[in-house]
Amino acid sequence: MVHGQEVSAWRPSVPGVMEVFHAHFTEHVYPMHVHDAWTLLIVDDGAVRYDLDRHERGTPNDTVSLLPPQVPHNGSPATSLGFRKRVLYLSTTQLDESYIGPAVDGPDLTDPVLRRRIGQLHTALARRGDELEAESRLALISQRLREHLRPRTTVIGGTVPYRGIAHDLRDLLDERFLEGTTLEEAARSLHAHPAHLVRAFSAAFGIAPHQYMTSRRVDLARRLLLDGRPPGEVATAAGFYDQSHLTRHFKRLLGIAPGHYARTGAHRLSRNRPRSMPRGL
Structure with missing residues (x-):
């Protein structure tokens, strides 16, 4: 443990999950950065304020946040008490690049069922021998994420995000x-x-x-x-x-x-x- 923070990270033996990251930060501020994976975030205490695609976002009221790969974002505590978060970094085998645009438009999802399933997946990933349970829970989570994003995946007029x-x-x-x-x-x-x-x-x-x-x-x-x-x-x-x-x-x-x-x-x-x-x- 470092002053003002607790961090735990590991790579589970479950296909599709590139990394599990648990952290408690009271002061740390993330600068703008990117990941090569999908960032699936839930906050257990406090709240996170972040910018994505030049729009300020946040994690209030037990939302689930899904940040797409290769899209810059930052992050900071929304209150003086900091935040406690659990993060899954998911590969593009779970969500392909066609969902990046919709995720940029609406990264914060209010879905109690999805949030509960993500918490259950974190529990399974922390236990040795529960890989099958984790894979099953991940499949349900990925399907539900696609359902959230699919209605807005239509590309109009052949426009491709980030052209030029x-x-x-x-x-x-x-x-x-x-x-x-x-x-x-x-x-x-x-x-x-x-x-x-x-x-x-x-x-x-x-x-x-x-x-x-x-x-x-x-x-x-x-x-x-x-x-x-x-x-x-x-x-x-x-x-x-x-x-x-x-x-x-x-x-x-x-x-x-x-x-x-x-x-x-x-x-x-x-x-x-x-x-x-x-x-x-």
Whole structure:
């Protein structure tokens, strides 16, 4: 535990769930960032205030929040008491990219049944041996999320969200977020002035190109840490210059150092390992 916060994170052996993240924050403020997965969030105490697609959102009255992949958002406590949240990061096998637009338009869902099922899934994911239950609950949750989003998935006139130069730059950053790219290289590839790229990207997504790339790298780093890889190795694998470079950005985004974050996952695994049976039984 770090002053003002409690964090627990682990990767369960359930297809479709990339990470489970539980946290209690009283002061930490998330800067604008993105994830490569769907963020399914419930808040147990307090409330979170966040911006998504340049609109202020929140988590009042026991809502369920679904934040789509690759769409920048931030987050901060809505009150001085902070908030306690439980998060599931779901892969696109659960919700494909056609649901991103509807989720941006309406990320906060008031659905007591859905919220209860998500809580039950968290309980199942925390217990070793309940993988089948977790998979079953996840299937029901994914279906209900699709039902919430499906009525608004019609594309009018063939319009594709995030068209134009900003979308092209995002595709380029996604392709090169590990090895990196300079703004000049991106400008040459996309035949656009560097300043125009930055303005277009920031206007379209509410985040600067370098912030987007860094948050993609941090997102990968947290997965590798939960796989048990050491922070120094993770830093290189996720595209950071060295471990201190990783630590600086990791703490800025998550409010916790990479090593501490990795230990929360290791502690969870050790608690869930089955005890050896006495000999002769």
